[in-house]
Amino acid sequence: MKINLGFEIAKSLLLARWKQTLVAAIGVTFSITMFITLLGFMNGLNELLDGLILNRTPHIRLFNEIKPSLDQPVNFHSDTIKEYNFIHSIKPNGGRLSIYNAIPIMSKLKSDKNVLGISPKLSAQVFYNVGETDLNGVINGINVVDEQKLFAFDTYVTEGNSNDLNIVPNSIILGKGAANKMLANIGDLIQVTTSKGERVKLKVIGFFQSGIQDIDKIQSYCSVETTQKLLGVTSNYITDIQIKLHDLTKAPELAKYYCELFDVEAIDIQTANSQFETGSSIRTLISYAVGITLLIVAGFGIYNILNMMIYEKMDSIAILKATGFSGKDVKKIFITIALSIGIFGGFFGLVFGFGLTSVIDQIPFNTAALPTIKTYPVSYNPFYYMIGGIFSIATTYLAGLFPARKASKIDPVIIIRGK
Amino acid sequence: MIVPSLEAKLIQKEFHDPVTIQVLKDINFKIDKGEFVSLTGKSGCGKSTLLYILSTMDTDYSGELFIDGISMKNKTENELARVRNEKIGFVFQFHYLLNEFSVLKNVMLPGLKLNKFSEQEIEHRAMEKLRILGIEKEALKLPNQLSGGQKQRVAIARSLINDPLILMGDEPTGNLDKKNSIVVFDIFKELAHSFKQTLLIVTHDQEFAANCDRIIEMEDGKIISA
Numbered sequence: 001m002k003i004n005l006g007f008e009i010a011k012s013l014l015l016a017r018w019k020q021t022l023v024a025a026i027g028v029t030f031s032i033t034m035f036i037t038l039l040g041f042m043n044g045l046n047e048l049l050d051g052l053i054l055n056r057t058p059h060i061r062l063f064n065e066i067k068p069s070l071d072q073p074v075n076f077h078s079d080t081i082k083e084y085n086f087i088h089s090i091k092p093n094g095g096r097l098s099i100y101n102a103i104p105i106m107s108k109l110k111s112d113k114n115v116l117g118i119s120p121k122l123s124a125q126v127f128y129n130v131g132e133t134d135l136n137g138v139i140n141g142i143n144v145v146d147e148q149k150l151f152a153f154d155t156y157v158t159e160g161n162s163n164d165l166n167i168v169p170n171s172i173i174l175g176k177g178a179a180n181k182m183l184a185n186i187g188d189l190i191q192v193t194t195s196k197g198e199r200v201k202l203k204v205i206g207f208f209q210s211g212i213q214d215i216d217k218i219q220s221y222c223s224v225e226t227t228q229k230l231l232g233v234t235s236n237y238i239t240d241i242q243i244k245l246h247d248l249t250k251a252p253e254l255a256k257y258y259c260e261l262f263d264v265e266a267i268d269i270q271t272a273n274s275q276f277e278t279g280s281s282i283r284t285l286i287s288y289a290v291g292i293t294l295l296i297v298a299g300f301g302i303y304n305i306l307n308m309m310i311y312e313k314m315d316s317i318a319i320l321k322a323t324g325f326s327g328k329d330v331k332k333i334f335i336t337i338a339l340s341i342g343i344f345g346g347f348f349g350l351v352f353g354f355g356l357t358s359v360i361d362q363i364p365f366n367t368a369a370l371p372t373i374k375t376y377p378v379s380y381n382p383f384y385y386m387i388g389g390i391f392s393i394a395t396t397y398l399a400g401l402f403p404a405r406k407a408s409k410i411d412p413v414i415i416i417r418g419k
Numbered sequence: 420m421i422v423p424s425l426e427a428k429l430i431q432k433e434f435h436d437p438v439t440i441q442v443l444k445d446i447n448f449k450i451d452k453g454e455f456v457s458l459t460g461k462s463g464c465g466k467s468t469l470l471y472i473l474s475t476m477d478t479d480y481s482g483e484l485f486i487d488g489i490s491m492k493n494k495t496e497n498e499l500a501r502v503r504n505e506k507i508g509f510v511f512q513f514h515y516l517l518n519e520f521s522v523l524k525n526v527m528l529p530g531l532k533l534n535k536f537s538e539q540e541i542e543h544r545a546m547e548k549l550r551i552l553g554i555e556k557e558a559l560k561l562p563n564q565l566s567g568g569q570k571q572r573v574a575i576a577r578s579l580i581n582d583p584l585i586l587m588g589d590e591p592t593g594n595l596d597k598k599n600s601i602v603v604f605d606i607f608k609e610l611a612h613s614f615k616q617t618l619l620i621v622t623h624d625q626e627f628a629a630n631c632d633r634i635i636e637m638e639d640g641k642i643i644s645a
Contacts, residue, residue: 005528005531005532005534009528012517012519012520013519016518016519315515316515316517316519318515319515319516319517320517320528321476321500322474322476322503322509322511322515323503323504323509323528323529323532323577324500324501324503324504324505324529324532324533325500325504325532326496326500326501327496327497327500328497329500329532411476412476413471413476413477416511416513416515417471
């Protein structure tokens with residue numbers, strides 16, 4: 001049978017019952033629309049929540065930790081194992097927080113092929129002086145250009161220009177929460193007391209709002225140089241090296257490697273934030289489950305309609321077979337019917353799904369916790385459109401397969417004699 | 420030697436439900452090219468059952484059936500469909516036209532399935548058949564806009580589209596009034612005489628049968644006179 005002929009017969013059967021066809025196609029369209037919208041919305045939210053933490057978290061962080069020595073003197077005395085040991089521990093001494101050889105480590109990391117970029121950091125404990133009161137605070141010394149590039153720093157600077165940090169001497173980007181308490185505006189001078197008791201005046205050039213209020217009340221940002229000045233340390237004093245990798249999944253392995261290579265503490269993002277991945281994978285699973293359920297329901301609709309069509313068109317099928325169409329031809333015709341419902345329904349489903357997600361994308365969504373978000377977050381990942389398209393065709397094919405088989409097995413003799 | 424259009428050798432058939440009944444016993448006959456044969460007998464004598472076996476639609480029988488000298492035993496469903504398409508034309512008591520297609524398209528469908536000629540050629544041939552049957556004016560109408568007699572003529576045109584070796588009819592005039600019956604009979608007669616079309620028509624209309632070239636009469640699953 002020529003393909004064209006099959007198409008033509010399928011088309012006229014479809015158009016003869018165009019209302020039913022339309023209902024079946026709308027079923028598919030609706031489920032694909034909801035599938036796309038649901039996944040887009042769900043994943044938009046996932047990306048937002050993950051981004052909230054993951055964007056700002058280095059894939060690997062190198063730092064020095066103050067901890068007791070692993071080689072406690074008592075251990076050198078192997079005889080003590082069976083005896084009672086009165087020495088509980090030797091407490092850690094003053095130690096130093098800064099990383100040894102920070103500058104050579106950084107230049108070595110910059111040439112590493114796995115590393116996308118690095119950003120040095122040091123933090124200083126301070127008090128913000130507000131009249132008579134002192135507020136606890138932490139000033140992070142950062143390299144603004146690296147932070148912007150690697151950790152989307154600008155996204156969280158709600159007012160002011162973060163680049164001024166490098167231009168204006170002794171400048172500070174103040175946490176929004178802290179600024180509110182201090183009644184500080186851009187351009188104001190604020191006073192902080194360092195842990196060594198020195199009082200320093202800093203100029204406010206911007207506000208920082210992370211969406212996590214406890215952080216905004218405490219954290220502020222200065223340039224690395226300003227912070228080193230606050231602490232009264234030399235220019236090679238760095239407490240943290242933040243590393244962003246090309247491939248996030250390599251983080252645990254590389255963290256271990258750097259730990260040994262540079263003799264520093266190294267923590268990877270998976271260990272530091274394991275709860276986020278669990279959350280997003282479960283949310284994705286739920287939205288797939290709902291979407292696929294919708295499609296299966298639509299598939300049953302198509303199955304019913306095709307079954308009904310076969311009962312109605314029993315005579316036509318019988319005569320087609322009597323005049324020389326084989327069971328295979330009849331099967332092809334009914335599968336063509338099912339697939340065209342699936343393809344048209346699915347196509348419009350994808351279009352409407354895109355439309356609906358775009359509409360959701362425009363709906364205002366303001367929350368104090370998420371200053372950078374103005375509308376509902378949605379994802380336009382083409383992968384979901386692909387899954388939706390494939391699924392609409394697969395379910396309609398399966399829904400059409402059984403009725404088509406039944407139609408192909410109709411015995412024309414029974415129909416024709418029955419009249 | 421001239422190969423007969425259709426030859427039945429020792430065809431037997433039994434129905435097994437609810438009890439085994441033999442409906443056809445030792446059917447033997449030949450139909451030569453150009454013959455106009457009617458198959459008659461009382462209701463329930465097995466003539467329709469025989470026709471469906473001869474038309475290859477019913478494959479549950481013993482004995483042998485030759486169409487154009489080729490045995491129909493051991494052919495797959497696809498091959499039998501091909502034989503029906505190419506060599507057998509069918510006219511039923513009910514017209515069985517597809518209401519979704521125009522009259523012309525209905526006639527063309529088996530031709531398009533056979534795919535021996537181009538679409539234009541098939542259309543041309545379909546119009547030719549409709550003209551022979553005097554209904555070329557109705558070509559673009561839908562079947563449900565035609566009268567019963569016209570519909571049956573369209574069904575005849577459809578059965579002729581692939582120039583079948585044999586045209587089979589199952590009570591083709593059974594649903595028609597006297598006037599239309601005569602029209603259809605005259606068409607068959609003309610096909611037989613002017614176009615040398617082989618015809619095998621099942622009927623219980625004695626008058627119809629009497630006017631044919633040859634009568635095969637059946638009783639209780641057996642041929643009593645050929």
